[in-house]
Amino acid sequence: MTTPVLAVANLSVRFGGLRAVSDVNFTVEENEIVGLIGPNGAGKTTIFNAIFGMIGPTSGHVLFRGRDITGLPPERIAQRGMSRTFQNVRLFGELSVRENVMMGAYGAGRCGIIASIARVGRHRRLEQLAAERADHWIARLGLSAHAGMLATALPLGLQRVAEVARALASEPRLMLLDEPAAGLNEIEKGKLGELLSTAAAESGCALLLVDHDMQLVMGVVGRVIVVDFGRKIADGSPAEVACDPAVIEAYLGA
Amino acid sequence: MDATALAQTAVSGLANGALYAFVGLAFGLVSRSTGLINFAQGDLTMLGAMLAAAMSDAGAPLLIAVPLAAVGCAAIGGGFYFFAIRPSTRATMSQLIIITVGLSILIRGAVTSLWGTDPKQVPPFTQGAPIAFGGVSVLPQQLWLIGILALVAIATAWFFRRTTLGLALRASAANPVGASFVGIDPRLLGLFAFAAAGFLGGLAGAVWSPIAYAQVDIGIGIGIKGFTGAILGGLYTAFGPLIGGVLLGLFEAFTAGYVSSHYEDALIFALLILVLLLRPRGLLGGSAGATNDQKPEEILSASARPTTFRRRDIIGIVTGIVALGIIGAVLPAVWVSTAIFTGMEAMIVIGLVLLTGFSGQLSLGQPAFMMIGGYASAYLTVRSGWPPILALLVGIALSASVALIMGRIIFRLHGFYLSMASLGLLMIALTFAREWSGITGGPSGFVGIESFSLLGVRLASDTAVYYTVAAFAVISLLFGMNIARSRIGRALLAMRSSESAARACGVEVVGLKMRIFAFSAATASVSGSLYGHYLSIVNPSPFGLDATIQQLTALTVGGFLSLWGAFAGSLLTVALPQVIGWISGSAESQLIAGVEYILFGVLLIGIVMAQSSPMLYRLRRRLGRRGAASVVAASERAP
Amino acid sequence: MLKISDLHVAYGNVRALRGIDLEVNAGEIVAILGPNGAGKSTLIKTIIGVLSSQRGAIEFEGRAIDALPTAQRIRLGIGTIPEGRQLFPDMSVRENLILGAYAQLGLLVPASLDESLDRVFSVFPRLRERARQLAGSLSGGEAQMVAVGRALMSRPKLLLGDEPSLGLAPILVRELLVTISRLRDAGITVLLADQNALSALRMADRAYVMNTGRIVASGPGAVLAGDQRLLQAYLGSGVDKA
Ligand SMILES: Nc1ncnc2c1ncn2[C@@H]1O[C@H](COP(=O)(O)OP(=O)(O)OP(=O)(O)O)[C@@H](O)[C@H]1O
Numbered sequence A: 001m002t003t004p005v006l007a008v009a010n011l012s013v014r015f016g017g018l019r020a021v022s023d024v025n026f027t028v029e030e031n032e033i034v035g036l037i038g039p040n041g042a043g044k045t046t047i048f049n050a051i052f053g054m055i056g057p058t059s060g061h062v063l064f065r066g067r068d069i070t071g072l073p074p075e076r077i078a079q080r081g082m083s084r085t086f087q088n089v090r091l092f093g094e095l096s097v098r099e100n101v102m103m104g105a106y107g108a109g110r111c112g113i114i115a116s117i118a119r120v121g122r123h124r125r126l127e128q129l130a131a132e133r134a135d136h137w138i139a140r141l142g143l144s145a146h147a148g149m150l151a152t153a154l155p156l157g158l159q160r161v162a163e164v165a166r167a168l169a170s171e172p173r174l175m176l177l178d179e180p181a182a183g184l185n186e187i188e189k190g191k192l193g194e195l196l197s198t199a200a201a202e203s204g205c206a207l208l209l210v211d212h213d214m215q216l217v218m219g220v221v222g223r224v225i226v227v228d229f230g231r232k233i234a235d236g237s238p239a240e241v242a243c244d245p246a247v248i249e250a251y252l253g254a
Numbered sequence B: 001m002d003a004t005a006l007a008q009t010a011v012s013g014l015a016n017g018a019l020y021a022f023v024g025l026a027f028g029l030v031s032r033s034t035g036l037i038n039f040a041q042g043d044l045t046m047l048g049a050m051l052a053a054a055m056s057d058a059g060a061p062l063l064i065a066v067p068l069a070a071v072g073c074a075a076i077g078g079g080f081y082f083f084a085i086r087p088s089t090r091a092t093m094s095q096l097i098i099i100t101v102g103l104s105i106l107i108r109g110a111v112t113s114l115w116g117t118d119p120k121q122v123p124p125f126t127q128g129a130p131i132a133f134g135g136v137s138v139l140p141q142q143l144w145l146i147g148i149l150a151l152v153a154i155a156t157a158w159f160f161r162r163t164t165l166g167l168a169l170r171a172s173a174a175n176p177v178g179a180s181f182v183g184i185d186p187r188l189l190g191l192f193a194f195a196a197a198g199f200l201g202g203l204a205g206a207v208w209s210p211i212a213y214a215q216v217d218i219g220i221g222i223g224i225k226g227f228t229g230a231i232l233g234g235l236y237t238a239f240g241p242l243i244g245g246v247l248l249g250l251f252e253a254f255t256a257g258y259v260s261s262h263y264e265d266a267l268i269f270a271l272l273i274l275v276l277l278l279r280p281r282g283l284l285g286g287s288a289g290a291t292n293d294q295k296p297e298e299i300l301s302a303s304a305r306p307t308t309f310r311r312r313d314i315i316g317i318v319t320g321i322v323a324l325g326i327i328g329a330v331l332p333a334v335w336v337s338t339a340i341f342t343g344m345e346a347m348i349v350i351g352l353v354l355l356t357g358f359s360g361q362l363s364l365g366q367p368a369f370m371m372i373g374g375y376a377s378a379y380l381t382v383r384s385g386w387p388p389i390l391a392l393l394v395g396i397a398l399s400a401s402v403a404l405i406m407g408r409i410i411f412r413l414h415g416f417y418l419s420m421a422s423l424g425l426l427m428i429a430l431t432f433a434r435e436w437s438g439i440t441g442g443p444s445g446f447v448g449i450e451s452f453s454l455l456g457v458r459l460a461s462d463t464a465v466y467y468t469v470a471a472f473a474v475i476s477l478l479f480g481m482n483i484a485r486s487r488i489g490r491a492l493l494a495m496r497s498s499e500s501a502a503r504a505c506g507v508e509v510v511g512l513k514m515r516i517f518a519f520s521a522a523t524a525s526v527s528g529s530l531y532g533h534y535l536s537i538v539n540p541s542p543f544g545l546d547a548t549i550q551q552l553t554a555l556t557v558g559g560f561l562s563l564w565g566a567f568a569g570s571l572l573t574v575a576l577p578q579v580i581g582w583i584s585g586s587a588e589s590q591l592i593a594g595v596e597y598i599l600f601g602v603l604l605i606g607i608v609m610a611q612s613s614p615m616l617y618r619l620r621r622r623l624g625r626r627g628a629a630s631v632v633a634a635s636e637r638a639p
Numbered sequence C: 001m002l003k004i005s006d007l008h009v010a011y012g013n014v015r016a017l018r019g020i021d022l023e024v025n026a027g028e029i030v031a032i033l034g035p036n037g038a039g040k041s042t043l044i045k046t047i048i049g050v051l052s053s054q055r056g057a058i059e060f061e062g063r064a065i066d067a068l069p070t071a072q073r074i075r076l077g078i079g080t081i082p083e084g085r086q087l088f089p090d091m092s093v094r095e096n097l098i099l100g101a102y103a104q105l106g107l108l109v110p111a112s113l114d115e116s117l118d119r120v121f122s123v124f125p126r127l128r129e130r131a132r133q134l135a136g137s138l139s140g141g142e143a144q145m146v147a148v149g150r151a152l153m154s155r156p157k158l159l160l161g162d163e164p165s166l167g168l169a170p171i172l173v174r175e176l177l178v179t180i181s182r183l184r185d186a187g188i189t190v191l192l193a194d195q196n197a198l199s200a201l202r203m204a205d206r207a208y209v210m211n212t213g214r215i216v217a218s219g220p221g222a223v224l225a226g227d228q229r230l231l232q233a234y235l236g237s238g239v240d241k242a
């Protein structure tokens, strides 16, 4: 049996008296696409933040590719091969779309300030790599016409696509996507879904996907985890979960 | 120490604390409603005292003079917002803070021109002997100060919670776009906040001045302490500035009374740094929790910067080097020293472009690093006979280490803490330079430093110094250029928009800021070393806040993101005082000193406005220097 | 109730709206559909006065409002759910809601506002629990509820919604649609920009389809919903070639 890419063990997060996440356990296997769904305020974004080191969990552990990453800062986790998008888009407003996507490849290698000042081999190689990956993913996601634009001047929908491109440019082993399809129209959602699955397959990357669009989630993922009030209430194939009465009551509606 | 003396110290500490609390509340008012730090707040307080004193000297009764002084300050604060801040819609936070530095200089210039630099005093509100409470004597004016403060504190707290305007002020600071959707006009609010803060500051000055003397240069100190108190207590809370200010006053009185009055400033800033470490949001601020929505730290500027090297840059550098060579050969002798000082200034400004322009961190303490460099060079060459170049390198290492250590503490926090902490560093450095005479030579410093030499060749003539400085400046420029045009430059710009997203891309935010701060410390340190060798003397006097202001002016004039501008800005700020000096002959009058300040202030404000008002921006665009990313966020309604 | 004629808006030299004509009658739910970058958000911002137009006229209840500041438009009875929510992160949910009524308040926050607050809390009971929490720490969906609630606080006659269902769970989207129909029954007119074409169309009395700053089709919601070719064309042109 191979080690899962991600293993979340007994994860809890408290904000003051509020238990935003309690005792959540799950795993994501290599190359697997897993959905994480649940009502508003169930704790999905908080789980992402805790996995990615943006908030410290109250208790529990996060294992990434077999190693404990609990308590590591986000930049270290990113360098180890995880990337994410944000529920409220966070593009770099002073950079063009292409440079935004290049930033995605920043963690691909390290290069000290001295090497950057000297602009010697290492820096050049990293820049070349970033440019190649940026151009690849920009073309792949259909952003070529906008590559030179300031990222924040894009309409919301395209900003989301640009954020996905940035996350893909790090060629991660695991990508956390927080509502990537919000603000896209139906056709675009469909396209994004296809793209996510092929991109994941191409680059050998596992996905953990949060979205409220059931058509997208159920169409793309192989397994769904459902949370409600910070607890995991279901974990199974889309078909199983879709007819689980607890899930219907908490989330899907009749 | 007996109980009465203790209580007596407490009373005087409480009275000064009340002043700091007042000023801190005014800071809080502006910060909570506009997100800005009004650097001129202390000077408005000084102005309030001066106005009240001038009016009462002219025979006006206090009942008229004091309110009128406060209203005068309110008018200046409001007018300043209306004419300087409001039109600068494209300015970044750092630029806006620098505009307020301009106001600070302007006020000091005006006060110097009008009333000179002599101390003035407002008569006490009620005559009569100090009131004795069992051996502890309290001045009636101290009671006035504390009483009025209490009233004001209650009024502001009520204002922010219960009035529509108060809520709207906080809303528009938190999210100006959201505020516009509910019909809040942010400009009206800014006007109100600045006017109200002017009123508070002016009132505080007028009520406090009967206890002490007011003088043109007390503003900065009061401002710093008021702000420190506010940070201590929690700048963004209703009562934080109040509690922090009072605590600071007490702390100050007790250290002066029982530890040492020489180290008072150093201790205050040590306390501040400690509090920031333990409770970054201040004593009342609560612990910093993560929020889902992050406020961008800087107002975004709409044009994308080039982040890769272009042919133009290389041509520019070659032309620049050739031009510097030719200038050195043909420059008339009287101008050589101007050129030398320009070069030394430019090195510092290059560091600031990266630190303030690119990473959005405002440092007010660069002279501290000049001092480290200058003193290291002086000590090692004079006392230990080291070769100058080695001493210079030691200076760099020391400065960079101080910056790294300080950065490690400060950059874990968000916001404008560096500006305060670096100011604290400067105060501490100045204190040590003055007091630690065994090593630093005390107020008179080191004399007889020999000129710089390299490989045994002494570079003594002015022309030789010119070429030395030019060489170091060009090296700094090349370093700066390479950083700005590398992946690091791009990461810095990215960080300014969203730190969390930058970290998610693998950017080591804290480490990067620390390194950039160390770089800026290194260039300032080299500048300080060369300064000592050129003048053959170092002492504390040229490294005060005036030096900071000159550097910020140069940075602003040259442009925040322009490394070339560093030279232009430096030339202007170095040459301007000389030119003013020539025009006014050798007249040593206070009027001239005041006018020089006023010119500097107007220059600073005018230039930031020119860079950041939409009209001029559009004009520049029309003159056509745009690349592909030319989309303007012209979303505000035209005024 | 709302009448827009020949409206032009540009960002610098990007022309986002190029001659929009549109009408909303009292008591209707009108949907605006269009792909990314069509100009829906720009239109909504211009109606409420956050953006100003280069050319054209906007009339509300027979009165030209082009020159009025946002606050006055709100007082006349227009409320907005902005794109991206635009809440005040450092303020409590309650304070965020109160600010929705900002344009109508005097110097102090009156006690009568509690009634409006209660109305919002009865629509979104979750917000009552969270009244004291800072808006910046809400989940995405909770924040969206605050944005809707804030728009209702000014008791608007015309409600402009810019993708109000963004980020809401399926149950809540359905509830929101029900809420909006209830608002209509309570006499509020609704103008809704939405990506979610089918559900918006099913609910709307009439709809306009926008593309690259122009209106390309309009008609009763049910008719447009049945127009496969139009939907295909509209949904297909995802990327705008600026
Ligand atoms: N910093 C914080 N302080 C207090 N409460 C918080 C904080 N961050 C999140 N919460 C609360 O924790 C709960 C979980 O929030 P989270 O953002 O994880 O929800 P979510 O599942 O992503 O919901 P949505 O689908 O609406 O985005 C919410 O009730 C939210 O209000």
Ligand SMILES: Nc1ncnc2c1ncn2[C@@H]1O[C@H](COP(=O)(O)OP(=O)(O)OP(=O)(O)O)[C@@H](O)[C@H]1O
Binding pocket: A152, A153, A154, A155, A156, A157, A158, A183, B631, B632, B633, B634, B635, C011, C014, C015, C016, C034, C035, C036, C037, C038, C039, C040, C041, C042, C043, C083, C195, C240, C242
């Ligand atoms: N601040 C801005 N600066 C420059 N151009 C802008 C700006 N905001 C929007 N635009 C441009 O205006 C056009 C219309 O944008 P708008 O946001 O109105 O579209 P939208 O229909 O709301 O799209 P979405 O469905 O993605 O929200 C787009 O081409 C966009 O690129």
Ligand SMILES: [Mg+2]
Binding pocket: A044, A045, A046, A087, A178, C139, C140, C141
């Ligand atoms: Mg969420």
Ligand SMILES: [Mg+2]
Binding pocket: A155, A156, C040, C041, C042, C083, C162
């Ligand atoms: Mg939109």
